[in-house]
Amino acid sequence: MSEQTTQEDAHALVGAYVLDALDPGEREAFERHLAACPDCQAEVPGMRAAAARVAATAYVRPPAHLKSAVLAQVARTRQLPPVVTAVSAPVALAWWRRPLALAAAVVVLAAAALSAVLGVQLHESRQREAQIAAIIAHPEVSREVALRGGGSATLDVAGGRAVVRMRGAAAPPSGRVYELWVVPSAGSPRPAGLMDSGSGGALVKQVTGAKALAVTVEPAGGSERPTLPPVVVLTV
Ligand SMILES: [Zn+2]
Incomplete structure (x- = not known):
């Protein structure tokens, strides 16, 4: 039971790890877990790429409703229940930090999804402008x-x-x-x-x-x- 709980806690730290939001002790403990956990190893590159995409597309001005949409998503996301047996586990987070790590991961994923949508919209609007310019340049x-x-x-x-x-x-x-x-x-x-x-x-x-x-x-x-x-x- 305690072993199981420790594993779940460690998995939950992937988002905070990618965002560099762990303190040195937690980071070291998570890296020990990461070395032995194929699930987390598989998850880290995807989350890194998502975080990088968010940074790379940061010049796209987000629509006004983004903040409220993300906050609403965070509010809807259920926090993990506190697990007393995890307190002594090597990579357990203080109870008040666990929701923060989760919320940070949710924000990264929401922003990545949004940047993908904005990228498609930007592409479509450029394509439309190019088609309009071509028709105006050589009309039949x-x-x-x-x-x-x-x-x-x-x-x-x-x-x-x-x-x-x-x-x-x-x-x-x-x-x-x-x-x-x-x-x-x-x-x-x-x-x-x-x-x-x-x-x-x-x-x-x-x-x-x-x-x-x-x-x-x-x-x-x-x-x-x-x-x-x-x-x-x-x-x-
Ligand atoms: Zn794991």
Whole structure:
């Protein structure tokens, strides 16, 4: 029983060990355990890599909700119950340090997962920007149409994809958004995303077979079907 408890305590120190959060005595004891524990040996490289990824991607500004998400995760994570027999064990942590070591490990893992998500999002947004730039540089179709209410919208089409940009357009009324639609030759318009009147352009990935693209003003969050007449129709 005591032997079993000692092993579990030692395993639980992997996170703190990787974060260099053990004092010298604990560190020495854990390294003795590590030398004889295949489980911990297998775990250390992965946790080191996760910690390194967090450091390497630290320049990505984390979204505002990160702190609360991590704190919520820490709050939900169940602490190990205190084990009295472990007090005399060689690598037992003081009762108040065990939750800290666990919380530190949870933070590292949460941050690693978040940095992976941010990396994918960054990659996708760069890919989108590159596609938009390529279409604008060599359009097969390019037209500009005046917007009802001032400003204009530009359509560029290349390789079955399209970019729609709005220039000098008024911001939509409060609580409303611009929504882009693909208008097929037959059938109902398909939603193609929300438009920011001030952004670099909206990418529509599939316009083959479409008759036109249209923009309407919709309630915040967008609609499944246009609810108002379009402010502009761009023939493909
Ligand atoms: Zn172990």
